[in-house]
Amino acid sequence: MTDEPELELLRRSDPVPAGDPRWRDRPLDARAELGLRRLLAAETASEAASEAAAASAPRRTARRLGGLVTGLAAVAAAVVAVLVLVLSGAGTTPAVAAPVALRPLAGSPEVPLADVAGAAREAARGGGTGTRRGSHVMMWSMGMESGPGARPPVTLPEEHLTRWNADGSGTELVVATDPRHPGEPVISDSGGAPRTVADGEVLHRAAYPPGTLPPYGRSGTEPPDSAKQLRAYLSQVYGCACAGTPELVDALASLLQDWTPGPAGTAAVDELLAAAPGLRPAGAVTDRLGRRGQAYVHDAAGLRRMLVLDPADGRVLGIEETYTQDRPEYRVKAGDVMSYQAWMD
Structure with missing residues (x-):
């Protein structure tokens, strides 16, 4: 009792x-x-x-x-x-319903990006851990096929943990898991075709000896803490002219997969976003890891990109890409989530 x-x-x-x-x-x-x-x-x-x-x-x-x-x-x-x-399905490989697009809370305050960038710069004045090589990110991506006999799209959830050291050694770990449904089977396309795997199954594990990478990773240099210099860095390292907001958001997503910015680096990211045309505040939202943040959206070419930021320190919590137009060739409809990334410490 x-x-x-x-x-x-x-x-x-x-x-x-x-x-x-x-x-x-x-x-x-x-x-x-x-x-x-x-x-x-x-x-x-x-x-x-x-x-x-x-x-x-x-x-x-x-x-x-x-x-x-x-x-x-x-x-x-x-x-x-x-x-x-x-x-x-009956007698087929199980499929996973795609996550519903995040919806900001109706009537919630819409915090301007400039205010978030200011809060991030203020947080950077307090110091804190600097930028480190590697990241910890949950990814949901839609596996799609086209043409006759194409299978329906399935959502592939994975957790990626990458760490690199100053001597060029490092580790990579990829696990099939979906924190929205703990303990339930997960769909993976490792091996070339969608299949069911157990929650927490290791899909990839690797350890690299010293000297595998330059001291600060494949880019050779750590991202700068200045917004102006960071834009030039994105162009040099990721080939992003970043004239448009979609290109900027995509380049920043790549950056955040390679690096975990410290407070000053986060402020530089936010200042770039605050200057991005067409990126508008959409209100408060709860991300797929249960964290509250502020949503900022941009629509272009049939795709909506949503960034979820922590308004207290400006950290990028997640980036979601959602179709705004039907894509019959891929059996995709408007409103389907193409991908989602949620960054963790």
Whole structure:
């Protein structure tokens, strides 16, 4: 017997509140919605018949209520079965529903990027750990095929941890995992075709001896802490002229995969973003790791890029790319998430 209060026991039995954004991670597609409508229609008809019987025999109401609860449980079980078929298929490699695009909280304050850049520069004055080579990032990417016989798109979640030392030694680790659904099987395309792997399965592990890389990695030099110099660095190292916002965001994503900026480097990144044309604030948002941040979006060429920043220190928490137009050749629809990256310390 436990001494915990009953309310705490209830919370632990249902730990995810109804408003939690993770409930949106597995949307029903058209096939699942059709199955759900049919199931609910059957239950509604059954309930109506029971209510008619109850009206003519009031003493049977209590039994009808029990039957309704049982019927709803059966509907729930059937819906789960529909979802399993939709998400897994019958006798085929299971597929994973793509994550729903992040949606900023309606009516939340929209913090200007210039304010975030100012907060980042203020945080940099306090010192802190400098820029380090390597990164820790969760990635969700859409695996797509085109042409006759192409398989439906699947979402491939991976966690990447890369560390490099000043002597050129380092380690790389890639694990198949999805923190939105801990312990559940994960789809991986390692080996050339999508397949189911266990949560936490190591897809790649490597250790490199000293001298493998220059002292500061493949680029040879550490990213500068000045926004002006950082733009030139992106051009030299990543080939980004960065005249447009999409190119700038893509180059910064590459930078953040190679490096983990310190406070001063983060401020330089934010100052570049604050000057980027068309990148507008969209309000507060909760990212896929449950962290609150500010969203900034840019639309171009059928793709929406959303950056999620920590308004307190300007850190880039995530970058999401979502289709805004249908791409029938890839069986992709507007609103599908093409990729998402979430950076961790």
